[in-house]
Amino acid sequence: MACIPAHAEKLGSVMRYRLTDPAFLADPGPVLARMRAEGPLVTVRLPLVGRVRLTTGDAAARALLKDRRFSRDPTGPTGRPMRRQFWWMPRFMAPMTESLIARDDPDHARLRGLAEGAFARIAVEDLKPELAAIADELLDAAGPARGVDIETAYTRPLPLRAISALLGLPDDLRARVAADIAPLSHVTGPVQAVMALFRMKSALAAFRDHFADLRRAPRPGLASALVEAAGEHGQLTDDELLATVMTLFLAGHETTLHLIGASLHALASDAGLRAHFDAHPDRRGLLIEEFLRHVSPVMMTKMLFANEDLEFEGVPVRRGEKLSAFLLAANHDPARFDDPGRLVPDRRPNPHLGFGHGPHTCLGMQLARAEALVALDRLFARYPATRLADPPPKWLRRPGLHALTGLRLDLA
Numbered sequence: 001m002a003c004i005p006a007h008a009e010k011l012g013s014v015m016r017y018r019l020t021d022p023a024f025l026a027d028p029g030p031v032l033a034r035m036r037a038e039g040p041l042v043t044v045r046l047p048l049v050g051r052v053r054l055t056t057g058d059a060a061a062r063a064l065l066k067d068r069r070f071s072r073d074p075t076g077p078t079g080r081p082m083r084r085q086f087w088w089m090p091r092f093m094a095p096m097t098e099s100l101i102a103r104d105d106p107d108h109a110r111l112r113g114l115a116e117g118a119f120a121r122i123a124v125e126d127l128k129p130e131l132a133a134i135a136d137e138l139l140d141a142a143g144p145a146r147g148v149d150i151e152t153a154y155t156r157p158l159p160l161r162a163i164s165a166l167l168g169l170p171d172d173l174r175a176r177v178a179a180d181i182a183p184l185s186h187v188t189g190p191v192q193a194v195m196a197l198f199r200m201k202s203a204l205a206a207f208r209d210h211f212a213d214l215r216r217a218p219r220p221g222l223a224s225a226l227v228e229a230a231g232e233h234g235q236l237t238d239d240e241l242l243a244t245v246m247t248l249f250l251a252g253h254e255t256t257l258h259l260i261g262a263s264l265h266a267l268a269s270d271a272g273l274r275a276h277f278d279a280h281p282d283r284r285g286l287l288i289e290e291f292l293r294h295v296s297p298v299m300m301t302k303m304l305f306a307n308e309d310l311e312f313e314g315v316p317v318r319r320g321e322k323l324s325a326f327l328l329a330a331n332h333d334p335a336r337f338d339d340p341g342r343l344v345p346d347r348r349p350n351p352h353l354g355f356g357h358g359p360h361t362c363l364g365m366q367l368a369r370a371e372a373l374v375a376l377d378r379l380f381a382r383y384p385a386t387r388l389a390d391p392p393p394k395w396l397r398r399p400g401l402h403a404l405t406g407l408r409l410d411l412a
Helices: 022-026 029-038 058-065 091-098 107-120 124-142 150-155 157-167 171-186 190-216 222-231 238-251 254-269 271-279 281-295 327-331 365-382
Strands: 008-011 014-017 041-046 050-055 145-149 304-306 310-312 315-317 322-324 408-411
Touching (some): 050 058, 107 238, 157 365, 254 281, 271 365, 281 365
Parallel strands (some): 050 322
Antiparallel strands (some): 008 014, 304 322, 310 315
């Protein structure tokens, strides 16, 4: 009889996959292979979300993310709007259901167009000196020292300060909102999730106060541009404004910090990889892409709801069923990548889905790439003898993320 990994159990005729099991997170290859063998879709249960069907390969993920038969908004497919679908969400969080990541066209195109227009005014290459200055300031404070909690000292504040600068947030607002959202980063279960959401009430109120200030006295930054679009041109509602700015703030640093953390861990623990990094500064961009593929910090996309009874990749799907593109599986699909379980620092081509695919592709992907590149460049330039410190990091058991927590480095 075939061996079933401890992080996958067979219950009747359905395989139960435990996607927060540390064994799976440390070595996802065997379970991903078992998923592919089961078919283009597998069924999992996620905390607070319930039953979800995940794609198991690259082709199915790409197809799902461009399939108009599925919606982000559950209202049409299920008869229940997002606020009722996620009944456990505190009432004050209702404006976040107006986020562009939870909307379909034409609303999604309208909101994304406004955000893209604001982003287009900023050249990411021009931001690199400012990013380097922020990195150096943080590294000055962090080291040289032993056993540095690198998330607290570096990988979190760097992207947090970068997205805050882009949004044009004053320092006191950034600090207040960062403190309010901090519990979200360490959610590992339903109770913690709901408790963390209650901390968001203060952050949402702070942003509303800030928008009022911007209406009276505009300032440089994306937030002010969006406030102008909301007020002067009526292109988005107050709730859409709040949801858009909060989404940019959250997505603009949470994913990047995990990308940087995983990259630092790999470089500090693999002498051969570090030698390649030092010897080929011109290829570091390729290495960032490979980290995005191999690690896949965001494991899966937001839920998509079937608009009708249909067949997807040969599998019957009922109206209202929830599907998600499993990006980790797509990025480790041997049909798309040679030797997908191996980290190849100069892999080319590398058509990974680390930033998603289709209409909801990550808005800030160029900024994330620049932040990761600058973060690695500056840390190893300043502290070339950096190495791992005890205790070793653990895998963050937060559904949907493939990330380390508790990474400590000796900065020398």
